[in-house]
Amino acid sequence: MKIAFIGDIHGYAPALREALAICEEEGVNRVVGLGDYIDGYDGNEECVALVRGSFVKAVWGNHDENHGGELSPEAADWLKHLPGTLQYDDWLVTHSSPREKRQGEFIRSPIEAWSCFDDCGFQRCVVGHAHRPMLYRFAKGRVADCDALDATGDGQILDRDSRYLFVNPSLAYNRRGNPSPGFSIFDNETQRLRIIYLNRAPIIDSY
DSSP, X not given: OEEEEEOOOTTOHHHHHHHHHHHHHHTOOEEEEOSOOSSSSSOHHHHHHHHHHHOSEEOOOHHHHSOOSOOOHHHXXXXXXXXXXXXXXXXXXXXXXXXXXXXTOOOOSHHHHHXXXXXXXXXXXXXXXXXXXXXXXXXXXXXSOOEEEOOSTTOEEOOTTSOEEEEOOOSSOOBTTBOSOEEEEEETXXXXXXXXXXXXXXXXXXX
């Protein structure tokens, strides 16, 4: 089974349509949403409809709760009732930090990832929010540090006995470490995690 993780879409419907087409080409079986589906570009309603119709599971993001965009009552109600976290397959899924009472924190460094490993008991966790993709692996015996791995190109094969925290790229924004809109695909058979970048400009470039 192949799982796609898509998040931080921010109303960028053309990018979401392209990502879903790639998922179909890649033989993805399930798409899981990491929040922030709206608020940024002008495709809020379409993005909610696509997420509702194409994603098997989804969590909410901070922009889904607090935003200035126009939404139908039905779309707004659907977003309102999304869970903050969920367990899917072997993955703990949430929008930002998995630490209790730390929702909204960015994970952008090994020490911030280590704090999540130290406070939480997950084996594998995937988050969005930071827009800067990175795969962190817990390193036993090291305090306030962990291994930072690159999941671009051919990706990384995950060891079943190791603990991982993966920060997914944004499908809308470009920040350092996220050159283009992107998402990720995890192959449950080979245990390979890959970042997929789209050949399109982000909503906001380089900040």
